[in-house]
Amino acid sequence: MANERKQVLTRGIFKENPVFILMLGLCPTLGVTTQVINGLGMGAAVIFVLVFSNIFVSLLKNIIPNSVRIPSYIVIIAAFVTIVEMVMHAFAPAIYESLGIFLPLIVVNCIILGRAEAFANKNSLTDSFLDAIGMGVGFTLAVTLIALIREVFGAGTITLIPMGSFSGVLEIPLLYTYPVRIFSLAAGALLLMGYLKAFFEWTANRKRG
């Protein structure tokens, strides 16, 4: 039993990573990843919404009639997205600005509706919670990885949260003077995604032998 639980938690991170393996939630993955901090902010927002929507869908699974389940899930998700929007607007206005349109678009992020439909409405509360954490962390890792590559090569910086005397921006010596601009452009995001996906396919194929 404990082993099963552990699998529910970890499979979202590697084996069924929502971005690289399931190919869900691609729009924000490419749209916000010009800076590392945006990736982290997006990840945090998605984890929050995913956890609460999974919890509520799991709790209400016996009450919601089958024929109206999708609209009900959308309402649940939209309510939590609105909460995230308000909280970010109040406490992290800079990230709120740079995430822009992609913040309300969490509503239509396929990962969240997908987990509600495929997992939370069939499983217990604890399992749904663990699944949400696993998938959310998997999404955050993927988004942060893409953001890291794009920002390091495209701008020569790593933008994090400013703390005390630390301005929040790390500069990478050579790349800061001569950045590979294409990485921060839209085209670079699509190309990078293609090569990363090919890399993961390659490793999966090699393991299968």
Added chain:
Amino acid sequence: MVYVALFITYIFINNFILTQFLGLCPFIGVSKNSESAIGMGMAVTFVMGIASIITWLVYNLLLVPLNLTYLQTLSFILVIASLVQFVEMVIQKNSPGLYQALGIFLPLITTNCAVLGIAVMNITEGYNLMESFVAGIAAGIGFTLVLVLMSNIRERMDLHPVRKSFRGIPIAFISGGLMALAFMAFDNSLLTNLLG
């Protein structure tokens, strides 16, 4: 003139798929053959046009007077979901031919970021009703254009030897990236040159 500018902006300069990353799921998922790409594109354009009008009306006639603008996301997605359902029923009843062509794509549109994207964008850009409608239609046409181009590329790619790891989705992304590079030729200076 402003409508022409909106058209060019949303079809070429700010193309939804290639520069804004909205609607990537159908871009990858429904671009395997050109017939379904055209069907999906038409359905999305249709829904985006109507959704732009209705969400604009809901926002400006309902949410703003009642001081409820924080319910924007919630109300927009509900409007879009019910609109899609409604459109599906109307088409099914009145034109079975069209339903056969678009039917299977309609349920997918609710969770297409492009539709909610244009609804939110119309509000943040401060368009009026007519501008919102034109922007919605133009964004839909831009979406269709790229989807159809992509499906043609992928149909041809099927006949070529592609390395195993790159087959399918990775090579589709890379072709999309190259297409985005080509679309960079369309920028705001094009607009000023054309319209003065």
